[in-house]
Amino acid sequence: MNSVISKETETIFLCKACETRSRISLAFPEDGIYRITCYNCNTPSKAKIQNGKFIFLEEVTEEKNNFSLDTLFQDKEKLQKEELSEFISNSKEREQQNSKKPDPSPVSKFLRKAISDIKEKKWIPLFKKETSNFTQPFIRSIKFQKKINVNNFSSNKKILFLTVPVIFFLILTGWNIFEISNYKSEINTLLAELNKNKPSKILDSNGKIVSEIFQKRTSSMKIGDYPNDLKKIILRIEDNNFYSHFGINVFSIFRAMAVNVLSFEYKQGASTITQQLARILINNRKKSIFRKIKEAQIAFALELSLTKDQILEAYLNQVYLGHGAFGFGDAARFYFDKQITDLSQNEIILLASLASAPGKYSPIKNPETSKIRLKSLYTLLTDKGFIKEYQESEINLLYNSLKRKPSDTVFNTRLDKAPYVTEHIRELLKSIDPTISIYEQGGYTVETTLNVEIQDTLDDIVKTHLNNLLLSKQVVKTKIIGGQKVKDDRKIDNNDLQAAVIGVNPTSGEILFFHGGREFSSLNQFNRAIQMRRQTGSTIKPILYAAAIDSGAVHSGTRVLDAPILFRGMKGQKNWAPDNIGMTYDGEISVREALIRSKNTAAVQVAEKLGSEGIDKYYSLFFFPDTKEKQKRFRNDLSVSLGTLEISPLEMAIAFGAFSNDGKIVRPTLIKKITDNTGKIIYTKENKDEFNLKIPKERNVISPDASEVIVSIIKSSANASGFRSTGIKSEIAGKTGTTNDYKDAWFIGTRKNFAMAVWVGYDDQSYGMGNRGMGAVFAAPLWGKIGKKIEDLNLMPKENFTFSKRATFHKICKDSGDLASDTCVNTLSEIFSSNGIPSKICNLKHTKSTKREILKKIF
Incomplete structure (x- = not known):
C-alpha cells in the first residue's frame, strides 16, 4: 500500500507501484476523499484525509464535491497576477471571518480558502511542479484558470456557438450559387470567344478547302463526326464517370489529395472533362486554390447550360494537343496527315496520351517519354477490356510513321492554295466592317466560285x-x-x-x-x-472590231488599206503616225485578215469607220457604263483602237x-x-x-x-x-x-x-x-x-x-469585199451578222494582177 509520512509542514508520499518518494510541501486543505497520481509512473491512488491524516483506500466511492489532485498537479508556465491578487484578497477576508476556527496548519488554512474561492468563482488551482537540488519534485507556485462549465453556459452563447458555422456555410453556398449563376449567363460569350480560335475557311464551289486563316486554330467538328472508339478511349482515360457526375468528381478529388499529400508533391489531378473545358474557357493553367474554385464554378455553370454531348464536343474541339494543334481533328491532320475518321486505334490512343501534358508527351520532341506514357495507357485500356493486347512492334511502327520535325507546328502546315484570293477576302471583310480582322476573329466560312483543282496548279505553272x-x-x-x-x-x-x-x-x-x-x-x-490596270495593246482590237461589226460600220469582208498612215495634229499637238510591229505592210486586206495579223494601221481605219460616237458608245458598254468612271478613265480618240x-x-x-x-x-x-x-x-x-x-x-x-x-x-x-x-x-x-x-x-x-x-x-x-x-x-x-x-x-x-441568233454565210469577192458576182475570180464564203450582210454586188473587172497593181500604186 502506498504510504504517507506526515510532518507539521510537509507530507511525504511513497508510491506503491514504483516506490518513488514525493514531498508535498503544503498540507491538504480539508477532510475528504482524493485521488493522487504518481508523477513518475502515473499510477493513481485513492486516499481519505481525515484530521490532516491520510487513509489509503483500495476502493472508495467518490463524492460529488471531491477535490482532485490530478488537477492540482498540472504543469503550467505562467501565473496570472491579477487572478492571484484577487485570490489573496478574498483569502484575507475569509481569514478574518474564520479566525476563531482551529487550523491544522497555516497552509491548510490557505488551501481551504482556495477551495472556498474555487467553489464560488469556478476557479481551479493549478500547481507548477519544480525539482529541488536533490531531484525531488515539490509544489512551488499556484495559478488559477477559468473552468468552462457547459451546464452553466448561457443559452445565447450556445446559439451563437452553433449558428456561426451554419451562417458561414450559408454565406459560402450563397456566394457559390451567385458566381455559378453569373458564369451560366456568360457561357455563350465564353464559348463565342473560343469560336474565334476556329480557322476561317475559304471553300471552292464544291465545298473543298482552298485556304485556312487563323492565328490559333481549333477543330470545329460535331460530336457525331468523332469516331466512337475515340470518344470511349478519351472518356476512359480522362473522365470515366463523365456521364454520371455534375461537373466535379468528389471521390477523385479526395483520392488525388491523398496521393499528393502522401507523396509531398503534385502527382495526380482530379479534373473532370467539364473542369478541363472550364480551364480552357478561363485560359489559366496556373495551379492555385482560387483557380480551382473558379474552375469548379464554371464547370457547374457548363453542366447547367449544356448537354453532356455538347460539353464533350467542345472539349474534343478545344483541348490542346501540342505543336499548335487544338482539338483532335487538327491534331490528326498535323501528326498523321489524316482525317480524324481515318485514324487507327493506335493513333487514337497516341493522340489521347497528349491531353494531360502535350509538351512532355510529344511523340516528336520526346518519343521515349511518350512511349512510356503510351504503354501505361495500353495497360489501362487492356485491363478494362477496351483493346486487345498490344505488340511492341506496333508501337515502333506507329512512331516510325511520324514525319514531322520537332520544330514543326500547325502554322507550318497552314493551307493556303490561293494567297491572293485570301488577301482579297480579307480586304472585302474589312470593307464590310472595319472592326473585322479575319486573322483575329476566326470561324468565318467563305463560300467562293473557285475551282480549287485549277487554282492549286497556278503557282507552280x-x-x-x-x-x-x-x-x-x-x-x-x-x-x-x-x-x-x-x-x-x-x-x-x-x-x-x-x-x-x-x-x-x-x-x-x-x-x-x-x-x-x-x-x-x-x-x-x-x-x-x-x-x-495597264495598256492592253492589240488585245483591245477584238473589242473595236466587234463594235464596228455590230454597228454595221464594217463586216468581216470589208477591205481596208494596210499602209503607212499619218494624222496631223491640231495646232500645238504632235502628228501621230501609227505603224505595225516590224514595220511591214500588206496593202489592201480584209477586216478578217487585218485582225488576224493584228495590223495597227487597219485598226485605226476601222475606228475611223466606227466614228467618235460609236467608239464612245461601245467602249462605255464594254468597260465604262458608269459615267463618273468613264470620265476618269476614258478618252475618245483614235489611239484607243490600239490599246492605249x-x-x-x-x-x-x-x-x-x-x-x-x-x-x-x-x-x-x-x-x-x-x-x-x-x-x-x-x-x-x-x-x-x-x-x-x-x-x-x-x-x-x-x-x-x-x-x-x-x-x-x-x-x-x-x-x-x-x-x-x-x-x-x-x-x-x-x-x-x-x-x-x-x-x-x-x-x-x-x-x-x-x-x-x-x-x-x-x-x-x-x-x-x-x-x-x-x-x-x-x-x-x-x-x-x-x-x-x-x-x-x-x-x-x-x-x-x-x-442564240446565228450569223449567216455568204459568198463574197475577196478583191472587193462585196457579194460575189459571176465574174469574180477570187471568192470565199464569209460569215455576217444580220446587219452586216453586204448590199452591193461586186462590179470589179477582175484580172489576176489586180492585187499586184494596187500594191504598185501604193509603193
Whole structure:
C-alpha cells in the first residue's frame, strides 16, 4: 500500500507501484476523499484525509464535491497576477471571518480558502511542479484558470456557438450559387470567344478547302463526326464517370489529395472533362486554390447550360494537343496527315496520351517519354477490356510513321492554295466592317466560285514559266524614258518579272481562279489580276472590231488599206503616225485578215469607220457604263483602237467572255456567301459589285450574231498566236497584245463557259522586257500551259460555241469585199451578222494582177 509520512509542514508520499518518494510541501486543505497520481509512473491512488491524516483506500466511492489532485498537479508556465491578487484578497477576508476556527496548519488554512474561492468563482488551482537540488519534485507556485462549465453556459452563447458555422456555410453556398449563376449567363460569350480560335475557311464551289486563316486554330467538328472508339478511349482515360457526375468528381478529388499529400508533391489531378473545358474557357493553367474554385464554378455553370454531348464536343474541339494543334481533328491532320475518321486505334490512343501534358508527351520532341506514357495507357485500356493486347512492334511502327520535325507546328502546315484570293477576302471583310480582322476573329466560312483543282496548279505553272523565260535569256530588262532606251546604272534584277492570271465563267460571271503575281509574299501582295490596270495593246482590237461589226460600220469582208498612215495634229499637238510591229505592210486586206495579223494601221481605219460616237458608245458598254468612271478613265480618240487605255486583266477577261456568251457581260463574282462563327450570314453576292467595277449585274454589249462573227475571226487569230505549241486542243478564240517598248505582254482567250486573261511584265512601267517581250512569246504560252492542265485534268467540259441568233454565210469577192458576182475570180464564203450582210454586188473587172497593181500604186 502506498504510504504517507506526515510532518507539521510537509507530507511525504511513497508510491506503491514504483516506490518513488514525493514531498508535498503544503498540507491538504480539508477532510475528504482524493485521488493522487504518481508523477513518475502515473499510477493513481485513492486516499481519505481525515484530521490532516491520510487513509489509503483500495476502493472508495467518490463524492460529488471531491477535490482532485490530478488537477492540482498540472504543469503550467505562467501565473496570472491579477487572478492571484484577487485570490489573496478574498483569502484575507475569509481569514478574518474564520479566525476563531482551529487550523491544522497555516497552509491548510490557505488551501481551504482556495477551495472556498474555487467553489464560488469556478476557479481551479493549478500547481507548477519544480525539482529541488536533490531531484525531488515539490509544489512551488499556484495559478488559477477559468473552468468552462457547459451546464452553466448561457443559452445565447450556445446559439451563437452553433449558428456561426451554419451562417458561414450559408454565406459560402450563397456566394457559390451567385458566381455559378453569373458564369451560366456568360457561357455563350465564353464559348463565342473560343469560336474565334476556329480557322476561317475559304471553300471552292464544291465545298473543298482552298485556304485556312487563323492565328490559333481549333477543330470545329460535331460530336457525331468523332469516331466512337475515340470518344470511349478519351472518356476512359480522362473522365470515366463523365456521364454520371455534375461537373466535379468528389471521390477523385479526395483520392488525388491523398496521393499528393502522401507523396509531398503534385502527382495526380482530379479534373473532370467539364473542369478541363472550364480551364480552357478561363485560359489559366496556373495551379492555385482560387483557380480551382473558379474552375469548379464554371464547370457547374457548363453542366447547367449544356448537354453532356455538347460539353464533350467542345472539349474534343478545344483541348490542346501540342505543336499548335487544338482539338483532335487538327491534331490528326498535323501528326498523321489524316482525317480524324481515318485514324487507327493506335493513333487514337497516341493522340489521347497528349491531353494531360502535350509538351512532355510529344511523340516528336520526346518519343521515349511518350512511349512510356503510351504503354501505361495500353495497360489501362487492356485491363478494362477496351483493346486487345498490344505488340511492341506496333508501337515502333506507329512512331516510325511520324514525319514531322520537332520544330514543326500547325502554322507550318497552314493551307493556303490561293494567297491572293485570301488577301482579297480579307480586304472585302474589312470593307464590310472595319472592326473585322479575319486573322483575329476566326470561324468565318467563305463560300467562293473557285475551282480549287485549277487554282492549286497556278503557282507552280506561273513560277516555272517565268523562270524559263529568264533562263532562256529571252527577257532583257530595259530602261525606257520617252520611248528611248537609256542606260540604267542600277543593277538589273530580272527576278521581279511578274505575271497575272484570271479565269472566269462568262455565263455566270463566276471567277474560277486567279493568281496576282509571281509569288505572294509580305513584299508582293499586289493583286495584279484585279487591282492592276495597264495598256492592253492589240488585245483591245477584238473589242473595236466587234463594235464596228455590230454597228454595221464594217463586216468581216470589208477591205481596208494596210499602209503607212499619218494624222496631223491640231495646232500645238504632235502628228501621230501609227505603224505595225516590224514595220511591214500588206496593202489592201480584209477586216478578217487585218485582225488576224493584228495590223495597227487597219485598226485605226476601222475606228475611223466606227466614228467618235460609236467608239464612245461601245467602249462605255464594254468597260465604262458608269459615267463618273468613264470620265476618269476614258478618252475618245483614235489611239484607243490600239490599246492605249488602261484596263485590268479582270475587265479584259469579262469583255472577251461576252463573245462566247451571246454578246452579254455578267458582273463578275468570287464570293457567294460569308457566314460568321455563329452561322449568321454577313455577306451574299446578290446585288453586290464585289470588285467595285461600277457595272450593272448584266448587260448586252453586242448582238449574238455579231459575237459569232468576231469569234470566227479571233479563233484564227488564236491559232496564229503560238499558244498551240503547248499541246492544247480546245477550240479557243483569243488575241495577243504587246504595248510600246514591250512593256506589257497579253493574251486573252475564250471558249464556251470560259475566258482567261494573262499578262506578263514589270510593275515599274519605265522598264520593257526587250524585243522578245511580245504577247505571242511571253503570254500566249502561259495561257496555253494553264489551258492544257485544265484539259489534262478534265476540269472543265469541252464545249463548242453556241449562239442564240446565228450569223449567216455568204459568198463574197475577196478583191472587193462585196457579194460575189459571176465574174469574180477570187471568192470565199464569209460569215455576217444580220446587219452586216453586204448590199452591193461586186462590179470589179477582175484580172489576176489586180492585187499586184494596187500594191504598185501604193509603193
